[in-house]
Amino acid sequence: xxxxxxxxxxxxxxxxxxxxxxxxxxxxxxxxxxxxxxxxxxxxxxxxxxxxxxxxxxxxxxxxxxxxxxxxxxxxxxxxxxxxxxxxxxxxxxxxxxxxxxxxxxxxxxxxxxxxxxxxxxxxxxxxxxxxxx
Numbered sequence: 001x002x003x004x005x006x007x008x009x010x011x012x013x014x015x016x017x018x019x020x021x022x023x024x025x026x027x028x029x030x031x032x033x034x035x036x037x038x039x040x041x042x043x044x045x046x047x048x049x050x051x052x053x054x055x056x057x058x059x060x061x062x063x064x065x066x067x068x069x070x071x072x073x074x075x076x077x078x079x080x081x082x083x084x085x086x087x088x089x090x091x092x093x094x095x096x097x098x099x100x101x102x103x104x105x106x107x108x109x110x111x112x113x114x115x116x117x118x119x120x121x122x123x124x125x126x127x128x129x130x131x132x133x134x
Contacts, residue, residue, distance in 0.1 A: 007076055008049045010056035011119050012067045014038060017050045019103035036074055069120035077124035083111045086125050109111050
């Protein structure tokens, strides 16, 4: 059985967040989208659920939603097949309104660039030479 991952992200402006994720290559699944949420698919196994703060709060009855521009609860990393693919994806995200979070890093066996989406959620985009992983 293959597994799927659904990353739930509270967003301050659902329309702008949806447009941003479309611009970086996600497709919107209208079956999981309405005025409270946008279901966004990257591929057959990776999904991002963009949730308005009010809707996200219904899942968090005893917790506050973190201000992701000030705090970080999680770093989401996404691997690509080459350094060039990493650069192309991050360049697309920046052109769509993301902020590059830190300078690119190259450790020889691993290369990456990080960006913050419109709400400050960090994406670590990387390539790794799989032959170096035991």
